[in-house]
């Protein structure tokens with residue numbers, strides 16, 4: 780019989796795995812400009828309050844982190860496909876595991892760059908990112924998202940768009956969840972040159 784490893788060796792191995800995982804999280808935070816910091820319970824409550832009653836099309840959570848909000852979205856819209864998108868490998872793996880464990884058939888978690896994800900069939904986009912990512916997203920939404928699609932963003936505005944609603948988070952810092960709607964189609968020249 781092979782000798783079992785010393786408890787000290789196992790502890791060292793576990794510490795090395797945790798350190799490698801933490802380093803990967805830090806590296807991706809630096810690369811993407813956003814930590815996998817989940818929406819606070821108050822912010823999540825405000826996001827849920829800001830959601831439309833009905834959604835046409837798919838629901839995307841862009842930058843879904845550890846998957847908590849994606850799970851809540853899948854529970855809220857059981858007859859809609861919900862796709863959580865995350866590039867950072869450790870949060871993505873955890874979100875995927877949580878989606879699998881939840882057995883929610885309408886929830887998938889993809890490892891992808893949110894700036895490459897197709898938004899043409901989205902009816903609702905939920906995000907908690909940062910200013911630069913939202914500016915890029917605003918340009919793509921104007922060009923590619925279907926008219927009427929709703930964007931719900933925790934804290935960060937969608938470029939120069941005007942929100943149709945602001946839901947206070949009630950965090951004592953004036954935090955808000957912003958709600959936007961993709962406008963009706965404008966003439967192609969205006970839509971594509973914007």
Ligand SMILES: C[S@@+](CC[C@H](N)C(=O)[O-])C[C@H]1O[C@@H](n2cnc3c(N)ncnc32)[C@H](O)[C@@H]1O
Pocket residue numbers: 807811812813814815816817818840841842843844845847848864865866867870891892893894906907908912933
């Ligand atoms: C502040 S967290 C929000 C997590 C979750 N949406 C929530 O509200 O609880 C932002 C997440 O977006 C992810 N992210 C940032 N840029 C991304 C990109 N280009 N593609 C995919 N994920 C990205 C980060 O890795 C991080 O997990």
